[in-house]
Every structure is written in C-alpha cells, then in structure tokens.
Amino acid sequence: QVQLEEAGGGLVQAGDSLEVSCVHSTRPFGIAATGWFRQAPGKEREFVAAITWNLGVLKYSNSVKGRFTISRDNAKNTVYLQMNSLKPEDTGVYYCATKAGSIEFEASRYDYWGRGTQVTVSS
Numbered sequence: 001q002v003q004l005e006e007a008g009g010g011l012v013q014a015g016d017s018l019e020v021s022c023v024h025s026t027r028p029f030g031i032a033a034t035g036w037f038r039q040a041p042g043k044e045r046e047f048v049a050a051i052t053w054n055l056g057v058l059k060y061s062n063s064v065k066g067r068f069t070i071s072r073d074n075a076k077n078t079v080y081l082q083m084n085s086l087k088p089e090d091t092g093v094y095y096c097a098t099k100a101g102s103i104e105f106e107a108s109r110y111d112y113w114g115r116g117t118q119v120t121v122s123s
Helices: none
Strands: 004-007 010-013 018-024 032-039 046-052 058-060 066-074 078-083 092-100 118-121
Touching: 004 092, 018 032, 018 092, 018 118, 032 078, 046 066, 046 078, 058 066
Parallel strands: 010 118
Antiparallel strands: 004 018, 018 078, 032 046, 032 092, 046 058, 066 078, 092 118
C-alpha cells in the first residue's frame, strides 16, 4: 500500500506561481502513474496532469496545458506540479493519486490518494 502526502498549497494572486508536491511512502513498482486532480466547491474532481514513473510520459488537461508542469524525482519518490500564470478558476483542493499501469483521466481508476492541499487564487 502506498501512502501519499501533498504539500505546498496556499493563497496566491492571479498571475502568480505555486508548486505543490506529492511524496510517496514508497516508489510505485513497475509501470505506474501518478496524477494530480483538483476539486472546487460544488464541482466534481477533475484531472489536471499525470506522469508515469517508468518512461516519464506526461498528460495535461486542456485547461492547464502550457501553464502547469508535472515532474518527478525518482530518488525522492516525489511528484511535483509547478503552476504558473494561475487563474481564479484554478482554485480548489489539489489531490495526488497513484495507480498501476498507464495514465488514465478518470479519478475512479486511481488506487491511492493523498488528503489534498488547498490552492486559492484571488483575482
């Protein structure tokens, strides 16, 4: 079982940058992916970005492509999400999650989840 812990959320202004991190208690074995999801009040949890541990394949949602960058540090068992040019609509609780196999966009396909970190972008 993998335990995930997010960190780095906070309150920023529109146009600012912020990086959130996701530490894994153990590196996912074999072919695996870690994704970032976010959930705004009253809305469903949505896919933001994901990365695979073996080949480093990257996927982004259209709403963050070009502004957010996902990366991983294998030595630290950590996945990062660098968020630039933040907008008020990026506000929400950001969760990381991991799964065996390739990247998928549906939250229900991920097996292990962190508790989330709040990101608030003021206008």
